[in-house]
Amino acid sequence: MIKAITGIKDILPSEIPSWSHLEEAIHSVFKNYNYKEIRTPVFEETTLFSRGIGEETDIVGKEMYTFTDRSGTSVTLKPEMTAAVVRAYVEHSLGKQQPLNKLYYISPMFRQERPQAGRLRQFHQFGGEAIGSSSPLLDVEMIDIAYNILNNLGLKDILVKINSLGIPGSRERYKEELRNYLAEKKEMLSEDSRRRFDKNILRIFDSKIDNDQNLLKDAPLILDYLDDESKSDFDMVQSMLERLNIPFEIDQRLVRGLDYYTKTTFEIISGSVGSQNALCGGGRYDLLIEQLGGEPTPGVGFAAGIERILLACENENVLNLPEDKIDVYFVLLDNELKIEAFELVHNLRSAGFKVDLDYMDRSVKAQMREANKYSSRFVIFIGGEEYASGKMNVKNMQDGNQFIMPLGNSEELIKWLVEVK
RNA sequence: GUGAGCGUAGCUCAGUUGGUUAGAGCACCAGGUUGUGGCCCUGGGGGUCGUGGGUUCAAUUCCCAUCGCUCACCCCA
Numbered sequence: 001m002i003k004a005i006t007g008i009k010d011i012l013p014s015e016i017p018s019w020s021h022l023e024e025a026i027h028s029v030f031k032n033y034n035y036k037e038i039r040t041p042v043f044e045e046t047t048l049f050s051r052g053i054g055e056e057t058d059i060v061g062k063e064m065y066t067f068t069d070r071s072g073t074s075v076t077l078k079p080e081m082t083a084a085v086v087r088a089y090v091e092h093s094l095g096k097q098q099p100l101n102k103l104y105y106i107s108p109m110f111r112q113e114r115p116q117a118g119r120l121r122q123f124h125q126f127g128g129e130a131i132g133s134s135s136p137l138l139d140v141e142m143i144d145i146a147y148n149i150l151n152n153l154g155l156k157d158i159l160v161k162i163n164s165l166g167i168p169g170s171r172e173r174y175k176e177e178l179r180n181y182l183a184e185k186k187e188m189l190s191e192d193s194r195r196r197f198d199k200n201i202l203r204i205f206d207s208k209i210d211n212d213q214n215l216l217k218d219a220p221l222i223l224d225y226l227d228d229e230s231k232s233d234f235d236m237v238q239s240m241l242e243r244l245n246i247p248f249e250i251d252q253r254l255v256r257g258l259d260y261y262t263k264t265t266f267e268i269i270s271g272s273v274g275s276q277n278a279l280c281g282g283g284r285y286d287l288l289i290e291q292l293g294g295e296p297t298p299g300v301g302f303a304a305g306i307e308r309i310l311l312a313c314e315n316e317n318v319l320n321l322p323e324d325k326i327d328v329y330f331v332l333l334d335n336e337l338k339i340e341a342f343e344l345v346h347n348l349r350s351a352g353f354k355v356d357l358d359y360m361d362r363s364v365k366a367q368m369r370e371a372n373k374y375s376s377r378f379v380i381f382i383g384g385e386e387y388a389s390g391k392m393n394v395k396n397m398q399d400g401n402q403f404i405m406p407l408g409n410s411e412e413l414i415k416w417l418v419e420v421k
Numbered sequence: 422g423u424g425a426g427c428g429u430a431g432c433u434c435a436g437u438u439g440g441u442u443a444g445a446g447c448a449c450c451a452g453g454u455u456g457u458g459g460c461c462c463u464g465g466g467g468g469u470c471g472u473g474g475g476u477u478c479a480a481u482u483c484c485c486a487u488c489g490c491u492c493a494c495c496c497c498a
Binding site: 003057058059109111113114115116118120123124127203206256258274278281303304305306308309329333362363364366367368369370371373376383385397400 | 423450451453456457458459489491493494495496497
């Protein structure tokens with residue numbers, strides 16, 4: 001048996017209602033905030049991601065699905081969306097058409113990691129990008145949108161965490177201080193953290209080892225090293241979140257794993273999904289557009305993981321989706337009658353009603369059970385007697401009442417169905 | 422890449438301290454009025470017990486390998 005590749009999953013019909021529900025919420029909320037949808041290809045030239053995300057990041061270093069196409073070009077299945085959106089923004093000069101572009105997407109992403117709860121090799125993200133303004137109100141807008149969507153789904157166990165990484169100059173000064181502070185403790189750090197010390201010292205804050213966290217207790221804090229503008233922007237973000245009644249927590253240990261972030265970063269975590277608990281992550285990337293060959297342009301965005309959000313919804317049991325009922329199920333005595341009734345079935349379907357019938361040559365009882373299984377509101381029964389006398393038997397499946405209607409008059413039936421609907 | 426756990430019907434799982442035809446619930450199919458659902462009842466189909474090898478008179482059960490899945494680490498959505 002041929003099976004799906006490790007870490008990728010089919011989304012089966014039984015799961016589609018939750019997906020559709022979430023997707024509709026995403027489209028609806030983004031439209032409220034006046035964002036326009038953008039779709040980019042699933043793969044790009046590899047250099048877009050290595051330059052955009054950062055050569056030293058784990059994503060680029062060990063997680064990308066990269067291969068060489070027949071012309072010898074190295075291409076990569078997109079591991080995240082921001083670089084791709086920025087590429088499209090620059091390539092099509094969207095910034096020349098209007099100063100601010102507010103964009104959103106829903107798209108599959110690919111990262112070759114070991115799968116676990118809430119982590120897949122093909123997974124789906126939705127997210128927003130606002131390119132063209134450095135207003136911290138947009139930082140807030142991003143958090144607002146993400147929080148809004150999660151909140152509307154009914155999720156309770158979520159927490160917004162924010163931080164500011166400052167601009168490169170202030171961040172470098174801070175990293176220097178942190179390095180000085182940890183230098184003498186380096187030998188006591190865990191192996192992973194010693195590696196982080198050399199590679200990306202900020203990531204030591206992510207360590208799950210108690211002793212590492214103890215050693216960090218009196219470490220210098222990044223917010224004390226912010227430049228004036230980052231600081232006042234961050235203050236604005238906080239006060240505005242308060243005014244919007246969005247609960248949040250400042251987490252100075254929140255350092256995101258992509259190189260392009262500047263100033264505000266944020267994350268929304270869930271307490272109900274296991275170890276991979278970030279439902280959403282984002283921040284400002286004021287230098288990325290320039291770095292990818294565009295005019296210097298500020299931007300801010302976020303991405304959220306659909307599978308993780310649905311996992312949280314499932315675990316918190318908050319998605320009560322309406323049953324998918326059909327309107328009419330035709331119960332027809334034999335194959336001849338099915339052929340006779342098929343045009344009527346077609347007419348009802350064309351008129352917008354959900355209609356089905358048996359194609360398996362099954363007994364009347366089995367057809368009725370099928371009608372029940374699909375929660376059909378009505379059954380239209382046509383047997384030999386009815387057909388001979390030009391009638392059909394309409395049964396209301398809720399109360400069991402039956403009555404006779406003339407056969408062969410689609411218009412009258414449709415009119416009646418519209419009335420009772 | 423590292424570590425741990427698990428692989429028995431479509432699904433969730435029992436079971437065999439090695440021994441004849443491997444079970445349950447749900448799902449599926451057929452019946453319980455000759456042409457009528459939900460509840461209930463009866464019956465039925467479906468598994469080479471992940472795969473390969475070893476030990477043994479005998480393996481689904483023990484051993485080894487392999488593949489797959491799951492969870493965790495790393496990192497991230």
